[in-house]
Amino acid sequence: MPIDLRSDTVTLPSPEMRRAMAEAELGDDVYGEDPTVNRLQELAAELLGKEAALLVASGTMGNLVALLAHAPRGAKVILGDESHIFNYEQGGAAVVGGLVYHTLPTGRFGELPLERLASAAQRVDDAHYAQPGVICLENTHNRCGGTIIPLDYVAQVRAIADREGLPLHLDGARLPNAAVALGCSLRELAAPFDSVQLDLSKGLAAPVGGVVAGSRAFIARAHRARKLLGGGMRQAGVIAAAGIVALERMVDRLAEDHAHARRLAEELAAFPDVRIDLETVQTNLVVFRLDPARWTPQRFIAAMREQGVLLGGFGDDRLRFATHYGITRADIDATLLALRRVLGAA
DSSP: OOEEOSOTTSOOOOHHHHHHHHHOOOOOGGGTOOHHHHHHHHHHHHHHTOSEEEEESOHHHHHHHHHHHHOOTTOEEEEETTOHHHHHSTTHHHHHHOOEEEEEOOOTTSOOOHHHHHHHHSOOSOTTSOOEEEEEEESSBTTTTSBOOOHHHHHHHHHHHHHHTOOEEEEOTTHHHHHHHHTOOHHHHHTTOSEEEEESSSTTOOSSOEEEEEOHHHHHHHHHHHHHTTOOOSSTHHHHHHHHHHHHHSSTTHHHHHHHHHHHHHHHHTSTTEEOOGGGOOSSEEEEEEOTTTOOHHHHHHHHHHTTEEOEEOSSSOEEEEOOTTOOHHHHHHHHHHHHHHHHOO
16 A cells, blocks of 8 residues: 555544444434534533534535625635635635635735735725625644644634625634644634634544534524535534544644654655755644756656655645555655655756
C-alpha cells in the first residue's frame, strides 16, 4: 500500500469508531428522534460554546447551509480569494442561494486586509450595489498551508462585523488542529463567531460528516436549508456515532500529525529545488513549490508515486503533503527517504 499523504480525508475510522457505529442507538433524525445524532449535536454545541448544533453530510454542506441561513438572496458573502468556500465548493451560495461572492486578497496566514474588509462590509445607499450579508474566515487555512488565524486579528474582524450588524461565519473544517497547536479550547476559538462549521472527516478521522453550530434561531434556519439540499438523513446515528468518538477521542492526537508535518517541512527546506515558508507550517499541512526550471508538479507527483508516496496539488504550482491518523513515524521516515531519492537524483 502506498503512503497516502494527499489529504487528511483519506483516513479510515478507528476500531472504536467502527464499534460505535455498529452499536449506535438509532431513530429517524428527520423527526428529531435519533438519540445518537442528538447526542452528537449536543456535544458539538457544548464544545464550541454555542446554543445548538446540526449534523451535516459534509463541510461543504455545512458552509452552504450557514450562508443560506445568514444572508438573503442578492447579499454579499465577503471572503478570501484563497478560501475553501470560494475555491472548492462550486459556487454553491450563488447557485442555490443567489448570493454574491465578494472576494478579498488573502494574506500569508489566511487573514484579509482589514481596511478593504471594512469597506466591503459597509452598507451603501445606492440601488446599484449588492448589500453585505455575511463575513467568512477560515481556520486553519487550507491553501495558506494549514495556518492559524491569530485571535487578535479575529477580534478586529468581529468589531467590523458588529459595527455593520453582520454575522461572522467560520469555516472551521480543521479548527481542532488550530486548538491543539495553540493549546486552547475549541470554545475559545469559536467564541467570536456567530456560526462555526467543523468537519469530522478530516483530521478527526470520522468516515463522513460535519457539524454546524450557532444560536438556536440560526440552527433552525440552517435545518431548513439542510432539508432543501437533501441533507435530511434518517437513521443517521450510524454516522453520528463516529463523530462522537472523533470529538471525544481524536482531537488530542492531532499533535502527532503536526510533529510529522514539521519533520517533512524541515527536510524539504534543505533541498535547493524546494521553495517553502516554514513559518506557515503550523499544523498538519505542508505546502511548497519546486524550482519551475527543473520540475513540474505533475512530474514530481509521478516520481513520488513511483517511490510509493502520494501527495496532492492545488491546481497551480503548489504541492501539499497532509499528515493524518494512520500515518506513522515509520511512514514519515519512508517519505523522507523517497524525497532524498527523488530530489537528490534530479
